[in-house]
Amino acid sequence: MAIINDSTSRPVVEMTSSIRDACDDYKHYIEFILEPAKEELEAKVRNNEVLLHQAFGVNLIVAHSVDYLQAIRSAAGIKESRTDLVKSFDEKFAVSGAYLSNRKMELIDAINNALKHIRVDPRRYKSLGERYGQISFQSLVEDEGCVLCHLENYRFDYCRVVLLPALRALANWEFDSAESVLEFAKGEVIIWHGGYSDTYDPFDPSTAIDRMIEICSSPCQNCEEDADACRCSQYVFAGDEGQFEPLYSASEGEFEELMNHISPSYNRA
Incomplete structure (x- = not known):
């Protein structure tokens, strides 16, 4: 995997106090909430010890990361709705996986909404409803240490297929400055997934x-x-x-x- 800065052709955003505060908030969210949640979920998934309420808790944490990123983008003058950011999230922040490609954060957000409202409003999530059918808080079920997602024409391990890839895309960062957080939040850091690991020198x-x-x-x-x-x-x-x-x-x-x-x-x- 390679990390590439793609900001050369884009206008430079002056670092204001509002942007810096929003970036600091996200760094704090990563360090004290996202990263611990990721490590705990990884351990429970590895041992097949995930309980339903734990999956819902992590899902809520991941869903709200969008709000922290949107706060940075808004402070930087990017005009967009939260819905628009959710729809483009997987592409901007490189959430991996072949199945449900570019649709993970939409589903995370919908499941979080379903927990709050029992069932999601099909008018709010029209494209998801067309793809998955009705989404409710009962779409997630506990099964022998795993949490499965049951939807129309879909049945899969929700933590392995959806939550962990999203958590890793959000938490696997060691930002050294507010500027680096801003680049990430603006989608100016491209994650390139090569054919195989870059641990070894391909020319050796x-x-x-x-x-x-x-x-x-x-x-x-x-x-x-x-x-x-x-x-x-x-x-x-x-x-x-x-x-x-x-x-x-x-x-x-x-x-x-x-x-x-x-x-x-x-x-x-």
Whole structure:
């Protein structure tokens, strides 16, 4: 994964006291609320010990992160509604996962709204209603240490597929200044997900075996479980059975290059 600053072609925003205060608020929210919530949920998911009320609590925390980011964007002069920010959230802040791509924060926000109002207003969440049907607080159910999301044509592990990817996109940051928080909140930090991990130097032939092992043992990009532990095949997405989707993959050309580094006689075989 690479982090790229994409602010060069955009107008510079002067750092005002209002912007700085909003950035400090978000840094505080990350350190004392988002990060602890992420670490606790990761541990409970890993041990299959998630209770329903805990999932709803984390969902509320993630949903309200939008308000902190919108406060920064508003102070910086960005005109948009909260609804607009929610709809574009996954794209702006790089929430990963193949299933429910670019729709996670919308669902998080809708589930949070359903907990408050019992059922979401279909007029407020028209596009979600067309996709998922009626969303209510009973859409989440506890099942053997997991919390499943049951919707029309959908059934999946809510914490693994939705909550944890959103939490990691929001909390896995060590901002060193208000300016860096502002860049993130404005969507000027691009997260580029490469074909596989960037732990090893792709130009160093001596790392070829390690890179091949990493690719072949890739976790699922949706639930982040190993292939043997992945349960996505038990779930349903848009009426279709899910499946293991590797987080790391290599193109045909990359695979050929790796094999040539591992065994120079590969192409002659």
